[in-house]
Amino acid sequence: MIVRTLALLSAVALTTCGRGGGEGIDLARAMGLPAEVGAICGNPLILGERIADIGGPGSCGIEDAVRVHAVGKVRLSPSARINCQTAQALYEWTTGAAQPVARQAGTSLTGLKIAASYSCRRRNNASSGKLSEHARGNAVDISAFRFANGETVTVLGDWAGGDWSPMLQTVHAEACGPFGVVLGPRANRYHRDHFHFDISNRSSRYCR
Template sequence: MRAIRRTIAFALVGALASTAQAAPEQSLIPVARPSVEQVVGPTKLRPVLRPVSAQVLAVAARPTALPLLGPDTSLMPYLRPKALEQEALFKKRKLRKGSVCGDIDIQGKPVGQVPGKIKACGIKDAVQITSVAGVKLSRPSTMDCGTAIALNKWVDKTVKPTFKRRGPVVELQVAAHYACRTRNNQKGARISEHGKGRAIDISGFRMADGELVTVLNGWRKNPSKKQLTKIWRGACGPFGTVLGPNSDRYHRDHFHLDTARHRKGPYCR
């Protein structure tokens, strides 16, 4: 029995020895996973398109006014209708015909020399203004071209932008223009700039919806107070003298604007 056991033990030892001699000298490298092409073949996978909605189909089915253009073709604007073009040309000719002082935005007619009833009054080359910068005057106003140009600049650069949201402004309320008189109609005073055709008084501003913003009622309350103050300040520069409600009792209901020049610059009060 012992002999049998000894024989089996020798056999096991021999088998282990032969296995150790046959072991590899390097560790085994893991096999790489197969590629997608090896698994599913050479066909590439593509995303599935979403189904087109009924709304998109309806829009695509609408007839188009323009033919389909290639990428090399630019869209050209449509030409104006001939009637519209002629109407614009006619309107421009009409404005040019009615303009004075060399500016199409100043509409009116030439008056020529206006003699004064008293000494120092009168205008050499007077014009009668009906609108400036597209804004009408409540009545035709006589003045010289220097005053008309200043009025046009003030309305265009200050009055219209100030009332842009509230307006647009369509009319200036004229309280006074040319008049051969003394300052504030005071006896013995110097001749007013009104008597020389170099002044105009504005008492209010009418909007497109009919609203009237007056200097008398609007000067003390907002938002008119803020807008009127801005307009008053904007006149100081185009005009040499600007008087408003804060100047004296004679100007509590209007702005006096004249083109007199002063040594120290514009006088604004």
């Protein structure tokens, strides 16, 4: 009987290894997310899966890495490999800033286009200099927003003018809080087509 029980527990562990928590499963299925996706990072509205730690080379890598598919019922495309602190900051910004601004415009935010998440590289893809926060799982880049009314708004195409420019400028500004570093088209030419958000420097934020 004991052997049978241990075998059953082992089978359950194998089938659930890498999954998100049991909480959030119904929401993940309702959103059409993959079967392995559930709630992660202690938040029922961060949907994803735990993945293996990501190693080097050098100082690159993420301990306790996760792959996030959705935050606050907003899908990420593609999914983002980050750590839970970054996932929580993204959730706070999405639900506290981006979604309310979308609703003020008469629609709702349904998706974020992820331009970059984990990547072992230096800042701005330079050949030398400081390591990017992407290399530690501390950063996520967003290049477009998708809405329930069918519209897709891009940083490159809509930042400088048009109906959606005020929305983009507002959500960019309000990221400075959940994130310690916020960069966009005003920062430099490397960020003309996306927002860069990372959780470093939150004690003395840098937002451009």
